[in-house]
Amino acid sequence: xxxxxxxxxxxxxxxxxxxxxxxxxxxxxxxxxxxxxxxxxxxxxxxxxxxxxxxxxxxxxxxxxxxxxxxxxxxxxxxxxxxxxxxxxxxxxxxxxxxxxxxxxxxxxxxxxxxxxxxxxxxxxxxxxxxxxxxxxxxxxxxxxxxxxxxxxxxxxxxxxxxxxxxxxxxxxxxxxxxxxxxxxxxxxxxxxxxxxxxxxxxxxxxxxxxxxxxxxxxxxxxxxxxxxxxxxxxxxxxxxxxxxxxxxxxxxxxxxxxxxxxxxxxxxxxxxxxxxxxxxxxxxxxxxxxxxxxxxxxxxxxxxxxxxxxxxxxxxxxxxxxxxxxxxxxxxxxxxxxxxxxxxxxxxx
Numbered sequence: 001x002x003x004x005x006x007x008x009x010x011x012x013x014x015x016x017x018x019x020x021x022x023x024x025x026x027x028x029x030x031x032x033x034x035x036x037x038x039x040x041x042x043x044x045x046x047x048x049x050x051x052x053x054x055x056x057x058x059x060x061x062x063x064x065x066x067x068x069x070x071x072x073x074x075x076x077x078x079x080x081x082x083x084x085x086x087x088x089x090x091x092x093x094x095x096x097x098x099x100x101x102x103x104x105x106x107x108x109x110x111x112x113x114x115x116x117x118x119x120x121x122x123x124x125x126x127x128x129x130x131x132x133x134x135x136x137x138x139x140x141x142x143x144x145x146x147x148x149x150x151x152x153x154x155x156x157x158x159x160x161x162x163x164x165x166x167x168x169x170x171x172x173x174x175x176x177x178x179x180x181x182x183x184x185x186x187x188x189x190x191x192x193x194x195x196x197x198x199x200x201x202x203x204x205x206x207x208x209x210x211x212x213x214x215x216x217x218x219x220x221x222x223x224x225x226x227x228x229x230x231x232x233x234x235x236x237x238x239x240x241x242x243x244x245x246x247x248x249x250x251x252x253x254x255x256x257x258x259x260x261x262x263x264x265x266x267x268x269x270x271x272x273x274x275x276x277x278x279x280x281x282x283x284x285x286x287x288x289x290x291x292x293x294x295x296x297x298x299x300x301x302x303x304x305x306x307x308x309x310x311x312x313x314x315x316x317x318x319x320x321x322x323x324x325x326x327x328x329x330x331x332x333x334x335x336x337x338x339x340x341x342x343x344x345x346x347x348x349x350x
Contacts (some may be wrong), residue, residue: 054282056081059132061124063115063173064142066093068242069192072270073139073277078106080278082137085128087111089142093247107132115142115169116161125176134184137281138177140170140214141192146206159206166210171217174232178225186229188281191218192273193236195296211236215292222290231289233280238296240268257317263298308332 060077064070065086078084078101086101086108088094094110101108111127113120128135143166147158170191181187196204197211215234222232239262243250252267259266276295279285294300304310308329316325331340344350 052080054080054278055137058136059083059085059128059134060137060139060281061085061087061128061135061173061177062139062141063087063169064089065139066090066097067247068245069237069240069270069273070139070141071097071245072274073141074108075101075104075106076271076274076278077137077139077281078108079104082106083132084108085111085124085131085135087113087115087124087142089114096247114165115140115173116164118172121169121172122176125173125180129180135177135180136184136187138173138181138187138189139192139277139281140173140189142169143192143194143210146204148203150203151205154203154205162206163210163213166207167213167217170214174217174221178221178228178230181230182225182228187231189221189225189230189232190277190280191215191232191234192277193218193234193292195236195238195294195300197236197292198294198300218292219290226289231286233285233288233290234292235273235276235280236292236294236296237273238262238268238294238299240270240273242270245270255318256320257314260317261299262296263302266297268295268297 055077058081060074060082062070062074062077062084065074065084066088067090070086070088074084074086074097084098084101084106086094086098088097088110089112091110091112094112098108098110109127109131111124113124115121125135144162146162147154149155149158174189177187177189191214193214194207194211196208197215200208215236218232218234221230225232239258241252241254243252254267262268273295276293280288280293311332312325312329315328316322319325328340331337
């Protein structure tokens with residue numbers, strides 16, 4: 001049906017009466033003042049309508065689905081027709097998110113628990129089947145950061161907790177969810193990893209190791225579960241500002257430099273990740289499994305070495321003053337830095 005509609009909409013004109021009953025409620029553009037004349041459908045409206053059916057009849061579980069990226073994913077899939085199970089360690093936030101989903105007409109339930117506790121995981125999968133009769137898509141989104149202490153000061157308890165939530169949790173959920181999926185002919189598991197699996201900032205060893213392990217878990221599961229028609233993929237977000245998907249929502253506090261240092265020209269939003277997950281979890285991505293897809297606005301493709309040109313560019317972005325940036329570069333390249341320093345001190349009253 002989708003192919004037939006697409007071909008019809010891609011041709012010159014479509015007679016309104018012939019599609020009236022199928023496309024009632026969609027937007028059309030008149031090609032003549034005569035109402036009886038042929039009209040061209042608004043293709044975007046048609047596609048949007050068809051997309052709302054993409055997950056109709058399917059059941060999705062999103063871990064860490066109460067806030068942030070997980071909430072955006074749960075909302076996106078719910079709006080596209082899925083029945084949603086939100087699993088979260090924060091009971092108040094989880095219940096609120098489900099209330100918000102129901103207000104949009106999404107069938108949803110909340111299950112409280114910790115992804116690192118296998119009894120909680122098993123209970124969530126059972127709750128999904130009990131409530132909706134099946135489980136088609138699992139999104140392993142729940143995750144925590146590491147304290148950021150220097151490696152010499154890191155404690156084993158911090159390491160173990162990060163690994164438990166970010167790596168053991170997805171393994172446990174995959175183990176229990178895949179069994180249900182296999183019994184019903186297949187499914188999709190999407191693991192939310194991070195660009196920190198590929199490159200690191202200082203003092204992020206527990207977090208980086210957990211996300212790197214999640215990528216390895218992804219391709220291992222993809223091979224193991226392939227005979228059961230279960231696809232497994234990973235998504236590695238870069239800098240995603242989740243302020244507006246908190247409870248309550250917060251206003252983003254981002255600078256121009258935050259945005260413009262990305263080749264894409266901006267910091268990412270949870271909706272960006274949710275759109276990618278929706279595609280990967282759909283039948284349209286049926287030939288994709290075992291891979292990791294980076295969604296970071298191009299940051300990981302940049303080769304960055306510190307030199308006077310990089311500093312000039314950064315100053316120009318920060319201040320919006322290219323002349324000032326060029327002068328600073330000249331000073332760094334061989335000017336009298338002492339005089340520059342004294343001039344700055346005088347200007348700042350320091």
